[in-house]
Amino acid sequence: MSAKQERLILVANDDGIFSKGIRALVEVAERFGRVIVVAPDRQQSAVGHSITISEPLRTQKFEMKEGVTAISVNGTPADCVKLATDQLLKEKPDLVLSGINHGSNAGINIIYSGTVSAATEGTILGYPSIAVSCMDFAEDADLSGAQEAAARAVQFVFDNGLPKGITLNVNAPAGPFKRMRWARQGDSRYTDEYVARVDPVNRPYYWMFGRLEVLDEADDVDINVLKSGYASITPIQYDLTAYKVFEAMSGMDV
Amino acid sequence: MSAKQERLILVANDDGIFSKGIRALVEVAERFGRVIVVAPDRQQSAVGHSITISEPLRTQKFEMKEGVTAISVNGTPADCVKLATDQLLKEKPDLVLSGINHGSNAGINIIYSGTVSAATEGTILGYPSIAVSCMDFAEDADLSGAQEAAARAVQFVFDNGLPKGITLNVNAPAGPFKRMRWARQGDSRYTDEYVARVDPVNRPYYWMFGRLEVLDEADDVDINVLKSGYASITPIQYDLTAYKVFEAMSGMDV
Numbered sequence: 001m002s003a004k005q006e007r008l009i010l011v012a013n014d015d016g017i018f019s020k021g022i023r024a025l026v027e028v029a030e031r032f033g034r035v036i037v038v039a040p041d042r043q044q045s046a047v048g049h050s051i052t053i054s055e056p057l058r059t060q061k062f063e064m065k066e067g068v069t070a071i072s073v074n075g076t077p078a079d080c081v082k083l084a085t086d087q088l089l090k091e092k093p094d095l096v097l098s099g100i101n102h103g104s105n106a107g108i109n110i111i112y113s114g115t116v117s118a119a120t121e122g123t124i125l126g127y128p129s130i131a132v133s134c135m136d137f138a139e140d141a142d143l144s145g146a147q148e149a150a151a152r153a154v155q156f157v158f159d160n161g162l163p164k165g166i167t168l169n170v171n172a173p174a175g176p177f178k179r180m181r182w183a184r185q186g187d188s189r190y191t192d193e194y195v196a197r198v199d200p201v202n203r204p205y206y207w208m209f210g211r212l213e214v215l216d217e218a219d220d221v222d223i224n225v226l227k228s229g230y231a232s233i234t235p236i237q238y239d240l241t242a243y244k245v246f247e248a249m250s251g252m253d254v
Numbered sequence: 255m256s257a258k259q260e261r262l263i264l265v266a267n268d269d270g271i272f273s274k275g276i277r278a279l280v281e282v283a284e285r286f287g288r289v290i291v292v293a294p295d296r297q298q299s300a301v302g303h304s305i306t307i308s309e310p311l312r313t314q315k316f317e318m319k320e321g322v323t324a325i326s327v328n329g330t331p332a333d334c335v336k337l338a339t340d341q342l343l344k345e346k347p348d349l350v351l352s353g354i355n356h357g358s359n360a361g362i363n364i365i366y367s368g369t370v371s372a373a374t375e376g377t378i379l380g381y382p383s384i385a386v387s388c389m390d391f392a393e394d395a396d397l398s399g400a401q402e403a404a405a406r407a408v409q410f411v412f413d414n415g416l417p418k419g420i421t422l423n424v425n426a427p428a429g430p431f432k433r434m435r436w437a438r439q440g441d442s443r444y445t446d447e448y449v450a451r452v453d454p455v456n457r458p459y460y461w462m463f464g465r466l467e468v469l470d471e472a473d474d475v476d477i478n479v480l481k482s483g484y485a486s487i488t489p490i491q492y493d494l495t496a497y498k499v500f501e502a503m504s505g506m507d508v
Contacts, residue, residue, distance in 0.1 A: 043308070045307065045308075046304065046305045046306070046307045047301075047302070047304045048301070048302040048303030048304040048305070048332070048371065049302030049303060049365050049366055050300065050301045050302040050304040050366075051300045051302070051366055051462065052300070052462065053299065053300045053462045054297070054299070056453075056459035056460060056461045057448075057459065057460045057461070057462075058457070058458075058459055058460075059458070059460075078302075078366075079462075082444075082447050082448075082462070083447075083448060083460055086446070086447040086448050087448050087450055087460055108378060108492070110494055111303050111374070111378070111492055111494075112303055112304075112305055112332075117302065120365070124362060124365070124443050125443060126443075152508050153508065156506075156508045160506070163496075163499055165441070165496075166496050166499050180508050182500060182503055182504045182506075182508070184493075184495045184497075184500060185493050185494055185495045187419070187493070189378050189379060189380075190336075192340070193336050193337075193340040194311075194336075194337060194340050194341050196341055199310075203312070204312075204313070205310035205311065205312055206310060206311045206312075206313075206337055206341055207310045207311070208305065208306065208307045208311075208333075208336070233508055234495060234500070235495070235496040235499040235500050235503060236494040236495060236496055237494060237495075237496040237499075238362070238365055238494075239438075239439050239441070240364055240365075240439055240490035240491060240492075240494075241438045241439045241488060241489070241490060241491075242417075242419075242420050242489040242490055242491040243438075245417055245420050245489040245491075246436060246438060246488070246489050249436055249489060250436045252410075252414070252436075254406050254407065254410045254434050254436070254487055
């Protein structure tokens with residue numbers, strides 16, 4: 001068998017198994033190996049690294065296209081990767097791909113992203129993992145550039161491997177991009193976060209609708225790389241220890 | 255007014271506003287300032303950094319104890335901190351406290367923790383923030399040690415401040431502890447994650463029930479510090495960029 005025939009690629013996402021983005025990522029994955037899809041049965045955006053522990057998970061299998069089995073899960077993106085590798089797959093995947101997300105996952109959005117969490121979960125479990133997002137929220141977004149960026153990131157990982165504990169987070173503008181650039185996570189936050197209204201029986205409710213405020217003007221951070229028309233690629237880690245601060249504080253009494 | 259009277263402390267958690275742990279943390283917070291509680295209306299463990307964007311949030315206000323207003327939210331821990339600071343509080347808090355969680359949030363559990371996410375959200379929004387957890391899952395856990403650890407961490411923050419972007423993650427054993435120790439996030443992961451069963455009408459389901467495998471034997475990581483009878487305190491950050499890898503890869507073609 002060729003390397004391509006031997007490889008198994010697990011594809012997940014957070015927009016749900018029926019999104020356009022996951023089909024676009026499956027097309028990319030098929031160039032590199034056999035593909036199986038395990039993804040949420042519905043939209044799961046902004047779930048962060050949520051996992052389901054108080055309820056049972058159910059699955060449904062179907063043929064997404066010729067040669068590609070898909071299994072939907074009534075859970076989160078991280079659940080999908082956990083359940084796939086622990087129970088659903090007969091062999092271990094050589095790569096976990098998550099996306100293509102409709103909407104970028106750059107700056108602080110990395111923290112809230114279900115797309116990134118599926119890839120991070122793959123990394124935690126020991127598999128090379130990549131998250132891919134496109135800067136366009138539209139359901140019919142032009143994902144051609146994001147597909148190209150995904151393919152380049154996958155080739156990079158198969159050529160070079162990934163250090164332990166590292167996930168690649170890839171973002172692309174809608175449509176074509178200039179080239180790929182390595183980027184840092186840009187500092188940013190949401191402001192004016194909620195719209196406060198009253199419902200038809202006059203009870204108040206709050207609905208999230210924040211504006212992203214970019215605090216980081218450096219041109220090598222993901223948000224600014226994207227704005228300049230490049231695709232960004234960022235190595236991220238799940239060890240959250242702030243090592244410099246840890247070393248500085250270690251001598252202090254508490 | 256004294257510093258204590260001037261300070262406002264926001265208390266949140268992920269076990270829900272009626273848990274024993276949040277009342278224990280309110281007792282600690284009252285020693286340092288005025289206290290307001292904004293927390294989920296139900297158990298929200300393992301939600302990670304989930305936020306609610308597709309549904310409206312509702313609130314209910316009640317008096318938790320004399321002088322302490324509590325507002326429950328039908329959302330996640332991170333929602334509570336966002337909504338509190340954007341809409342519910344009349345003034346900005348001087349500190350965000352999250353916990354006391356019933357169950358430790360050390361090692362990989364930091365990634366899945368709603369308790370930690372509430373504190374991280376506080377940090378993102380620019381407030382000094384601390385998460386506090388106790389190594390005992392029991393509803394009637396002895397939280398006296400965790401209260402002591404929380405008080406020490408709060409005093410540390412009011413004495414020294416916290417660098418931008420840094421959250422303190424505090425864990426304590428049940429009952430008394432030897433002393434507090436600075437610790438790193440320990441590398442760990444869950445194995446044998448799911449129990450597969452069939453329901454009364456013979457359909458399969460999967461239920462998460464993993465064993466935590468500790469991959470890190472160093473005595474300065476949070477999990478091992480706790481096992482040795484100390485309380486752990488770990489500075490964590492929401493910038494997930496793997497800087498060393500970023501620098502190493504920046505010269506590589508992709």
